[in-house]
Amino acid sequence: MPFHKDAKYIVFEKCLLSLFNSCPVCTRACNVCPRRRGTFIAIDQLCPHCEFFRQWRSQPVIGSTPVGNLQLSAAIYCSGASFLKMQKVFRAMYLKMHTYDAFRKHARTYLEPAIIHKWNEDQNMQLHYLSQNKNVILGGDMRADSPGHCAKYGSYTMMDLQTNNIIDLQLVQSNEVGGSYHMEKEGLRRSLDLLEESGIKLDCIVTDRHPQIQKFLKDRKITHYYDVWHMAKGLSKKVEKLSKAKDCGLMKQWHKSITNHLYWSASSSDSGPEKLAKWTSIINHIQDIHTHSDPAFPRCQHELRVSKDHSKWFQPGSTALNRLQRVLINKRVLSDVEMLSPHYQTSTVESFHKVILHFAPKNVVFPFIGMLCRLYLAAMHFNENAGRPQLTTSKGKLVYKLHFPKAKKGGHTVKPVKTQATFCYVISLMNTVFEEVVRDPLPYLDGMQKIPVPPNLSSQYDRPSMEEAVAQHVSRFSQGGV
Known part of the structure; x- marks a missing residue:
């Protein structure tokens, strides 16, 4: 059995050292000298009477690296846990652990090269499969590493909406494109370039309503659809806000129906004009008018009923109807309705973004390669458990x-x-680390070093010496008056 698959136990120090107190030859007291390195301990036992000597090790050593230390680093990294939090747990138990510097050394030398290698292998298989498919429908969206518009990283996700598998992830740093607003377009461009190099022919792509994305895909002559949920969410907020105004309370009763009608208009239509005709029919419908002038949708499909309660319908020319009409059928909304996706949506991409939060929380800052590897781990976990x-x-x-x-x-x-959920990808990564990477890490390090790493955001500024910074530091509370 490989070393890393052997079972491990928690052993108390006194119980362990008691095994070496007496000499196994003459049974008299021995000199015991323990030496520790992280989770590894070596004990030298020397009998001063019969000169018996032996050295015992708690775990095997590969080169100069104890297997237990490396496996603990690999388990923490591959499972998406935090080393610092695990360190607090170990300290609370008085359980010995290696340092953060050792963990980072393991990550740079063995773990991150293995993760990148494993992701590239899996991705190449998926791209080869998609290149044989003539009907490829993809969904794309960007996720920022922090809330708001001050993000450092933007990760663009490309998903095969027919299988819900992540096929590509592109990590963009804001100083590569001149600001966080442009990261989504750059991530999409890199992803589409990779797909084209792999010989994949897109049928269409579904995204949100980002203006830059719309123009970019139009220039590349790619069929583009909008995700219904993103549009429904925006309209829902506007209708809810209007419903709080004076004489607009009736909108609360129609709020859910308007949202449902948007979904139905997109899913039941075969063309853009038909979507538009069905969507604009909502203005007539809420006035109890169920025949329409547009030949693409001449009448409502529900059974006609005579309503006795006229208070539940909007009255022609009323303030509420005029305000609602400006929200639902303005020029921007009408142009977007025609581009709504009739089949697949990007809700699964949003679900994947929740998985990323486990591996790369937004309150933690990671280096570029570290962030990229955590995105790959999230994609491996999602692809394994999506179905x-x-x-x-x-x-x-x-x-x-x-x-x-x-x-x-x-x-x-x-x-x-x-x-x-299953975690077979973690077992596979462990096998790769201990059976391949540890023996010869150079080929895997070469693959990682081919990834272009942008300079840090602070590299464009002058860095003062520590002595100057400390000398200039003055607390706000100790500053003199103006």
Whole structure:
């Protein structure tokens, strides 16, 4: 069995040293000298009477690296845990652990090269499969490493919407493109260039309504659709805000129906004009008018009923109707409705962004290669577990759970409970590290060094010496008056 697959136990120091107190030859007291290095301990036992000597090691050593130290670093890194938090746990237990510098050395030398190698292997297989497919539908979106518009990193995700597999991740640093606003376009450009080099022919791509993305894809003559959820979210906020105004309380009753109508208009239409005709019919419908002048959608598809309660309908020329009409059928909305995706959406991409939070939290700053490797780990985890089946009871009944999202303000949704996630990619990475990379890390380091790393954001500024900075440092509370 390989060393890294051997079982491990927590052993107390006194219990361990008691095994070496007496000489196994003459049974008299021995001189015991323990030496520790992280989780590794070596004990020299020397009997002063019969000169018996032996050296015992708690774990095997590869070169000069104890296997336990390296495996602990690999387990922390590959599982997306934090070394500093694990260090606090070890300290609370008085459990010995190697230093953060040793962890970073393991990451640079063995772990990050292995992760990049493993991702490149998996990605090449996916790209080869997609190159044989003539109907490729992709979804793309960018995720920033911090809230707001001051992000350092932007990671662009490209997903195969037919299989929900992540096929490409591009990490862009803001100083590469002159600001965080331009990172999404650059990430998409790099991803599309890679797909073209791999011989993949796109049928279409689904994204949000970013203006730069729309123009970029139009120039490259790629069929582009908008994600319905992003548009529905924007319209929903505007309708909700209008419903709080005077004489506009009726909008609250129609809020959910308007959102549902947008989804239905996109999913039930075969062309842009048909989507537009169905969407604009909402203005007539909320006035209890169910026949329309547009031949693409001449009448509503529901059964005609005579309403006795006229208070639930908008009155022609009313303030509420005029305000709602300006929101729902303005020029920007009408042009966007025609481009709504009729089949696939990017909700799964948003789910992947939640997975990234586990491996790369937004309150932690990572170096460029470290951030890239954590994105790759998140993609490996997502690709392995995206197709998990729904959990069933012993009687074969499907299991669900109630979810109360903040956006619904007390409302709920029902979500299926999936089976337990698997972590086969972690086992595969461990095998790669201990069976390949440790023996000869140079080929893997060469692959990592080919990745262009942009300079730090602070490199464009002059860096003062520590002595000058300390001399100039004055607390605000000790400054003199003006």
